[in-house]
Amino acid sequence: MTTSFIRSDDFAAFLTAMMEAVPVYGPVAKRSRFVFERLEAPDELRLDYDVTILPPKKLFFPPAQDLLRFDEAGVEAALEPTEKVLLGVHFYDVKAIDQTDLLFSERNYDVNYMGHRETTTIVASNIQNVSGRAFFASVGTDVQPEGHDAFLTAIEGGYVFETRTERGEALLGYGAFQPATDAQIDEAARVNAAALEQCPEKLEHGTEEIATKVRAAFGDDELWNELAADCFSCGTCNTVCPTCYCFDVQDTWNVDQSGQRTRFWDGCLTEDFAKCSLGDGGSENFREQRGQRFRHRIMRKATYLNEKLGGPACVGCGRCSAGCTADIADPVRVINRIMAS
Amino acid sequence: MEHQCHWNEVANIFLPREATIVQAVQATPTEKHFTLKMSDGQPMEFEPGQIVELGLLGYGEIPIGFASSPTRTESFDLVVRSVGRVSGAVCKLEEGDTVNVRGPLGHGFDLDKLRGRDVLVVAGGIGLCPTRSLIQYILDRRDEFERFVLFYGSREPCLQLFGDDLACWRGMQEMEYHETVDNADPSWTGNVGVITTLFPKVQLSPETRAVICGPPIFYRFVIRELDAIGIPRENVFVDLERRMKCGVGKCGHCQINDKYVCVDGPVFSFADVQDLEEAF
Ligand code: SF4
Ligand code: SF4
Numbered sequence: 010m011t012t013s014f015i016r017s018d019d020f021a022a023f024l025t026a027m028m029e030a031v032p033v034y035g036p037v038a039k040r041s042r043f044v045f046e047r048l049e050a051p052d053e054l055r056l057d058y059d060v061t062i063l064p065p066k067k068l069f070f071p072p073a074q075d076l077l078r079f080d081e082a083g084v085e086a087a088l089e090p091t092e093k094v095l096l097g098v099h100f101y102d103v104k105a106i107d108q109t110d111l112l113f114s115e116r117n118y119d120v121n122y123m124g125h126r127e128t129t130t131i132v133a134s135n136i137q138n139v140s141g142r143a144f145f146a147s148v149g150t151d152v153q154p155e156g157h158d159a160f161l162t163a164i165e166g167g168y169v170f171e172t173r174t175e176r177g178e179a180l181l182g183y184g185a186f187q188p189a190t191d192a193q194i195d196e197a198a199r200v201n202a203a204a205l206e207q208c209p210e211k212l213e214h215g216t217e218e219i220a221t222k223v224r225a226a227f228g229d230d231e232l233w234n235e236l237a238a239d240c241f242s243c244g245t246c247n248t249v250c251p252t253c254y255c256f257d258v259q260d261t262w263n264v265d266q267s268g269q270r271t272r273f274w275d276g277c278l279t280e281d282f283a284k285c286s287l288g289d290g291g292s293e294n295f296r297e298q299r300g301q302r303f304r305h306r307i308m309r310k311a312t313y314l315n316e317k318l319g320g321p322a323c324v325g326c327g328r329c330s331a332g333c334t335a336d337i338a339d340p341v342r343v344i345n346r347i348m349a350s
Numbered sequence: 351m352e353h354q355c356h357w358n359e360v361a362n363i364f365l366p367r368e369a370t371i372v373q374a375v376q377a378t379p380t381e382k383h384f385t386l387k388m389s390d391g392q393p394m395e396f397e398p399g400q401i402v403e404l405g406l407l408g409y410g411e412i413p414i415g416f417a418s419s420p421t422r423t424e425s426f427d428l429v430v431r432s433v434g435r436v437s438g439a440v441c442k443l444e445e446g447d448t449v450n451v452r453g454p455l456g457h458g459f460d461l462d463k464l465r466g467r468d469v470l471v472v473a474g475g476i477g478l479c480p481t482r483s484l485i486q487y488i489l490d491r492r493d494e495f496e497r498f499v500l501f502y503g504s505r506e507p508c509l510q511l512f513g514d515d516l517a518c519w520r521g522m523q524e525m526e527y528h529e530t531v532d533n534a535d536p537s538w539t540g541n542v543g544v545i546t547t548l549f550p551k552v553q554l555s556p557e558t559r560a561v562i563c564g565p566p567i568f569y570r571f572v573i574r575e576l577d578a579i580g581i582p583r584e585n586v587f588v589d590l591e592r593r594m595k596c597g598v599g600k601c602g603h604c605q606i607n608d609k610y611v612c613v614d615g616p617v618f619s620f621a622d623v624q625d626l627e628e629a630f
Contacts, residue, residue, distance in 0.1 A: 031376030079407040084450070086362040098439035116613055117363050117598035230397060258595045260410045268408045270364070275358040285591065293566055295606070307603070313608035 010172040013186035014193050017167045024051035025327045027094060030183065034068060035096040036061055045095070048324025056097050056163060060140035061324055063103055064251030066094060066109055069125040072274050076121055076258070080267035087269065090124040094180070097161070100147040100325040103154035105251030108133070108318050111155055112254060116316075121272075129174045133157040135197070136204040142327030144210040144341050149320035151216070162197035169197035208325070210341045211263040214348050216321055226347050227308065230300060236343060237303035239335040240278065244339040246306065246329035247276025252322045255282075278302050278311075307343055362597050366405055366450035369394075372425055373446050377511050380397045380432045381476065382441045383417070387424075389448060398483035399458030399617040403597040404428055405450040410436040413597055413612065415480030415589065416454070419487040420496065429479040448473050455597045459484050459561065459587060459617050467559045468497040469618060474545055474564025478502055478511050479565045480589050480616070487526055498525045499552055503545035503564070507531050507538045526552060549575045556580035563589040563622075573620065586620035 010133040015023060025342050027033055028048060035042045036058040039307045041057035045065050075087035097107070106126075113122035135155065159177030170188050172178045189197075206340040212219065226232060235326035247253045257275040277280065282302070283295040296302045337343075373385035388394055390617055396402075405411035412434075418427035431439040440449065443581065469488060473481045500519065504510045510529075516547050519527040528548045530541040541547060545568065560581055562572050569588060574584055590611050595601040599613035605622065 075365075076362075077407075084366065084407055086365050088357075088362065090357065113600065117600070119358050119600055120357040120362050120596070121359050121364065123360075127357050212370065254600070256600070256602075258410065258601070260408050262408050270407070270410070272596075272601075275602070277605075282603060283605075308607065 010174070010178060011181075012172075012189045012194055013024070013170045013181060014189040015168050015170060015184050015186050018279040019149065019185040020168060020222055021051040023186075024048070024054060026183040027180065032091070032093040033096055034093060037322065048096075054097065055135040056161075058097070058139040058327060059136075060099075060143065060331075062328075063249060064105060064326070065098055065326065066106065066251055066254070068095060068129060069106075069122050070092075070254060070256075070274075072112075072120060073271055075269045075271050077270040078267065079269070080265075083206075085246070086120075088121055088124050090128040090164050090172065092128050092129050094130045094132065095130045098131055098157065098328075099136050099145075100133055100154040101143075101326050103133050103252050103325075104130065104149065104152055104324045106152065106155045107152075108252050108314075108324075109324060110255050111318065130159075130180065131157040132159045132161055132180070134160070135201050137163060138208070139207040140331065141203060141209055142330035143208050143325060144212060144236050144327060145325035146205040146208045146257065147210075147212040148323055148325035148340075149216060152320035155331055160198055164193060164196045164200060171197075193219075210330070210339070212325075212326065213345055214343055216315065219344055220315050220321070223307065223344065223347055224312045226350075227304065232347070232350070233300035233301075233304040236337060236346075237299040239337055240299045241335060242278055242280050242299060242302065244276030244279040244333070244346075245332045245334070247278055248274060249328040249332045251324060251326060251328070277305050303337075307340065310340055311344060364452070364596075366403070366411075366452045367435075367508075368448050369451050371443055371445055371447050371449065377429060377513075378509050380433070381429055381511065382458075383427065383429050383512075384440075384443075384447070384449075385425045385427050386451075387426075388451075393423045394420075394451075394454070396420050396426075396454035397461070398487045399456075399480060400454040401456045401612070401616060402428070402451045402453030403598065404430070404440065405452070408438060409439045411450075411452070412440075412589035412599070413455075413594075415616065416483045416565060417479040418442075419485075419490055420485050421490040422489055427482075431476060431477065452597060456612050456616055457614060460619075461487070461589075463560075464488075464559050465494050466496065466557060469495055469500070469554055470499045470554060470555060470558050470560045471503045472545065472560065472562045472564070474503045474568045475505065475509070476511065477563035477565070477589070479566070481617075482515070483560060485525075485563060488584065492524050497558075499554065499558075500525055500527045501529050501545060501548045502527070502529045503532070503548070503568075504529075505532045507535050517582045525532070528552070545569065546571050546575055549579075554579050554581075558585070560586045561589070563585065582621075583624060584621040585617050587617055587621050588623065589617050590615055590623070 033048045035054045037046045037053045043061045078087045113119040158174040160171045255275045256272040258272050314322040369386040370389050374382045377383040394601040401413050402553040417429045432438045534542045597612045599610045604611035
């Protein structure tokens with residue numbers, strides 16, 4: 010694959026040409042924060058964003074996604090994916106997408122995610138500003154981001170564009186790219202390395218050491234109850250997490266006797282997540298206590314999936330830390346606390 | 351991405367198939383016993399212990415274990431307890447109505463680990479439904495198994511399921527059937543007491559393979575009895591119930607620590623789940 014350069018002055022024309030050919034999604038400003046959205050104009054793109062409110066998973070795994078549609082005549086799958094480009098994904102979110110790709114495709118291959126995923130060309134981009142709770146530089150450091158088609162790095166006077174796949178290569182046709190010089194390639198590498206130095210938060214230990222000690226703390230109910238004492242069970246830490254993918258399924262009717270079966274994001278921190286009705290008004294909640302639910306999330310992020318994923322199921326974006334009203338969700342604080350005990 | 355499939359070449363795992371109810375019997379005040387056939391005439395091929403997502407469009411789906419043996423290919427049985435929106439709607443259906451099914455799903459009983467062995471099945475309450483699949487299987491292929499013992503416990507006589515089966519099993523040579531109820535009524539002449547009161551009635555070999563299915567607290571008591579006999583825990587199989595939505599290992603609701611009951615189970619060897627703190 011190739012490494013090219015495009016001048017800042019030519020970048021808007023590149024975006025415009027691409028947007029004319031295919032829908033393009035990227036980070037845009039929403040009041041003082043950022044969200045991934047479909048670009049309407051090239052100047053909406055904010056590659057200087059620090060972190061988006063919701064991770065890009067919402068493009069492949071929408072917060073509400075129809076799985077089936079039905080009416081008197083029968084039932085059919087609702088999936089209709091379209092080709093699109095997702096531009097400006099930070100490497101930690103690419104790592105998270107790698108995880109959901111694996112989890113939705115293994116064992117029972119889920120077309121409702123994979124259909125959207127396979128029709129998306131992903132262009133990653135360098136981190137120009139680091140968010141206030143990020144720790145991506147110290148988590149899962151052996152795991153490299155894979156599932157992107159090209160990588161864009163802002164340098165003096167323009168962008169270095171490294172293609173990773175044929176799909177990424179195909180995007181070169183939309184802009185006035187020229188081969189990158191060695192000096193430009195070196196500068197891009199320096200820029201990307203520098204971002205790793207700027208994380209405000211840091212895990213102090215390696216993945217395996219953390220996994221072993223956190224797993225061993227499972228039975229320490231006092232610890233978990235204390236960590237979760239202020240938890241509102243709101244599930245925000247699940248909703249904003251790029252590696253959370255649990256869902257609920259609900260059927261709804263339309264006025265014309267048709268209907269749909271829809272999946273909605275769900276989170277293991279919410280109270281009824283593991284509750285079963287047993288009849289006679291009785292029920293069994295397999296994670297009834299806040300501490301148990303809080304523990305389940307930390308176990309999943311730091312231990313349960315490590316073998317399958319080759320690293321932890323947390324990529325250090327810091328969204329949960331910033332999103333938690335009680336300010337207790339931060340994996341760095343929880344893990345460093347357990348490691349210190 | 352390193353996967354083999356492409357989305358437009360694979361079936362949607364959420365797309366159900368239609369089945370027709372050929373018989374519907376109100377088994378207890380809350381449980382209804384359905385006998386079903388696939389509407390396209392194809393047989394439902396499954397293993398005892400596997401589950402299906404039983405659904406009604408516009409209501410939703412619920413996970414249910416097969417209550418009949420795959421050796422009986424004409425039709426298959428599901429017992430539905432009316433506890434919520436979906437199960438309540440299904441329990442109003444009668445013969446001739448149609449439902450949707452997705453499956454078979456999950457991991458059933460490892461029959462190879464039971465073949466050629468003494469088998470003990472311990473069922474409590476509606477735990478008899480998924481184990482009935484195995485019970486029928488053993489009875490249909492009786493010479494593949496050695497001694498066959500069944501313990502069944504219910505809260506009250508009127509809550510016993512599969513009355514016709516029980517009547518038949520009581521006198522059967524092919525199996526040793528023992529039953530108990532927690533609370534007797536005047537008509538009851540059998541054993542009264544919790545499930546563990548049946549254990550002194552038979553002499554079991556430590557080589558026995560045991561299968562347990564019942565309400566959550568049931569497991570602890572039964573395991574204690576099996577430990578006392580000296581049955582190693584890898585030879586004990588449990589059929590676990592959890593809240594499930596998707597049935598295909600994605601939605602997360604049925605997780606016990608790092609296991610997904612719907613794909614790793616619902617049948618587990620007890621040795622594999624005993625250390626999972628959230629299992630029992
Ligand atoms: S940890 Fe924080 S974000 Fe998560 S459920 Fe509790 S209060 Fe909400
Ligand atoms: S657990 Fe928190 S920091 Fe880790 S990936 Fe999820 S949202 Fe980001």
